[in-house]
Amino acid sequence: MPSPAAQTSLELRDIHLPAEPAFWPPAPGWWLLAVLTLLLLIWLGRKLSRYLSMKKHCQQIFSLLDNLQKQNQDQKNQLMQLSIFMRQLALMRYPRENVAALTGDAWLGFLDNSGGHGQFSRGPGRLLASGPYQRAMPASTDMQQLNKLVRQWVQHNCRNKHEH
DSSP, rough: OHHHHHHHHHOOOOHHHHHHOSSSSHHHHHHHHHHHHHHHHHHHHHHHHHHHHHHHHHHHHHHHHHHHHHHTHHHHHHHHHHHHHHHHHHHHHHHHHHHHOOOHHHHHHIIIIOOOOOOTTTGGHHHHGGGGSSSOTTTTTTHHHHHHHHHHHHHHHHHOOOOO
């Protein structure tokens, strides 16, 4: 043990704690968290924007379908309008390269696979491929069944929006 005289000769200083870390600049982990949060907010904003846009377009299509049924147009013109509405929705919902070039049976097959449950190829939806190009509509044409099928397809595709 050192003598009391030796203890007094040691010039001890108080313990100094290090300074608090500065608020700025943040540590790299905080920068990473900020970037990831910003990317998440941008992604959520885009999803919300697409959802609201799709919802608006679907409401417009349902309104147009209602007006089309009330107008009592000739069946040929009504068929063309229904086909246009469905193609517009399909182009909004699915990639353009998968939808734009489809015609005839390929178009009907696409409609079946995207919510038609076979009713476009083998049911009243068959009129969409052949009806607009016939000189006279068959007497057995049931536009109510077709309108119901189109409305179901639109409803399915508005409700079940998936990103592709």
